[in-house]
Amino acid sequence: MQRVQELWRSKWWLPIVSIFLASRITTFFLFLAFAQIQEANYWTGAKPGYFDFLNIWDAEWYERIYNDGYPSVLPTNPDGTVQQNNWAFMPVFPFLIRGLHLLTGIEFKYLAPIVATLFGFAFILFAYKLLLLRLTESQSRWAIVLISFSMASPILQVGYAESLWLLLIVSSLYFFMQRRDVLLVLSLAVLSVTRPGLLAFALMFALLFVYRLVRERKHGEEFEQRERIRLAALTAFSGVLGFAWLIVAALTTGRLDAYLKTELAWRAGYTGSTELQPFTGWFISGAFHFGDGIGQMLVLGLIAFAGWAISTPSVKALGVELRMFTVAYLVYLLAVFFPQSSTPRLLFGAFGLLAAFAVATDRQPKYAKGAILGLSLLGQVLWLLVCWKYTAPDFTPP
Numbered sequence: 001m002q003r004v005q006e007l008w009r010s011k012w013w014l015p016i017v018s019i020f021l022a023s024r025i026t027t028f029f030l031f032l033a034f035a036q037i038q039e040a041n042y043w044t045g046a047k048p049g050y051f052d053f054l055n056i057w058d059a060e061w062y063e064r065i066y067n068d069g070y071p072s073v074l075p076t077n078p079d080g081t082v083q084q085n086n087w088a089f090m091p092v093f094p095f096l097i098r099g100l101h102l103l104t105g106i107e108f109k110y111l112a113p114i115v116a117t118l119f120g121f122a123f124i125l126f127a128y129k130l131l132l133l134r135l136t137e138s139q140s141r142w143a144i145v146l147i148s149f150s151m152a153s154p155i156l157q158v159g160y161a162e163s164l165w166l167l168l169i170v171s172s173l174y175f176f177m178q179r180r181d182v183l184l185v186l187s188l189a190v191l192s193v194t195r196p197g198l199l200a201f202a203l204m205f206a207l208l209f210v211y212r213l214v215r216e217r218k219h220g221e222e223f224e225q226r227e228r229i230r231l232a233a234l235t236a237f238s239g240v241l242g243f244a245w246l247i248v249a250a251l252t253t254g255r256l257d258a259y260l261k262t263e264l265a266w267r268a269g270y271t272g273s274t275e276l277q278p279f280t281g282w283f284i285s286g287a288f289h290f291g292d293g294i295g296q297m298l299v300l301g302l303i304a305f306a307g308w309a310i311s312t313p314s315v316k317a318l319g320v321e322l323r324m325f326t327v328a329y330l331v332y333l334l335a336v337f338f339p340q341s342s343t344p345r346l347l348f349g350a351f352g353l354l355a356a357f358a359v360a361t362d363r364q365p366k367y368a369k370g371a372i373l374g375l376s377l378l379g380q381v382l383w384l385l386v387c388w389k390y391t392a393p394d395f396t397p398p
Helices: 002-010 013-035 059-068 092-104 108-132 137-148 153-157 162-177 181-191 198-219 225-241 244-253 258-265 281-290 294-310 320-336 343-350 352-361 366-388
Strands: none
Touching: 013 108, 013 137, 013 153, 013 366, 059 092, 059 108, 092 108, 092 162, 108 137, 108 153, 108 162, 137 352, 137 366, 153 162, 153 366, 162 181, 162 320, 162 343, 181 198, 181 225, 198 225, 198 320, 244 258, 281 294, 294 320, 320 343, 320 352, 352 366
């Protein structure tokens, strides 16, 4: 027992891996349970096996890219509007799985969830190292528990790119805070073709530039010329890369709006529009789901709540970098996202809020933490029931 305790204390990663392993085993059994009540559907028969059940919904799109790549001609409806197609999903994850398949011979339905889960482990380890730069060991471990067992955390072990995306986000933040700029640039470059969201980094760097400029002028804190150039360059670099996939889609298809029209195809059934109007999606969604007037008021309430949350001491404890990224990511979602059932998954990028909640509750007694963990597990059950389990006609994708 003593040797086990010594090993536990000497290996910083062992408790973190154990937490994440426990969370994935828990979700594994939840997936098995829900597979037993899954009816026959578009992707599988009734009561599918574990790996078949993990490869439904958007995993199908990644497998299409894995098999066929991207179309050079966009599929369209009779009225000329663009249909849903592969261009909405970026290539790093499916092409990586394709490469690993060529090396191992393992087919997509097994390889994609296994690799995604391994990226999930890497994400959680990097997240812990990132949080330790600003938080105590106790706060950081509790944050890892909340992140690992959070409502949408099952997405970390299915055939999606989310776990790789989250790994690239936390590694980019870690490299930035550690001033390892070569690795930062490489991480941002890969992120730009893994999942949307790099523009949040551009906004974060810009916000940090303004923040430090204001601190210099109001409080006399030195803002070195070298750091000004660094932040300006990172803002420009990530801003340009944020549009890289749009440019690739345009060059391949010959349509400047190829990627944008493809993305808008997913919301056309809700909005009846194929035009993007920034900062309107949340209000349109609110009206669609809750009625005109009440829906917009609810969105304004959410924005006010987010503004309050960002100003709390527990969020400030994360440090200015992670706090600014959280603000930037939420603003990015407000600008381009149309909220529906996939919102919990998209909010995973704001994992800093879970870390802040960990700071606020770290000193709570064990029974209170147990209750919080129980609520997290209940959230997973609801997410799997409402979003993952398919019951036709189902309009609640995860």
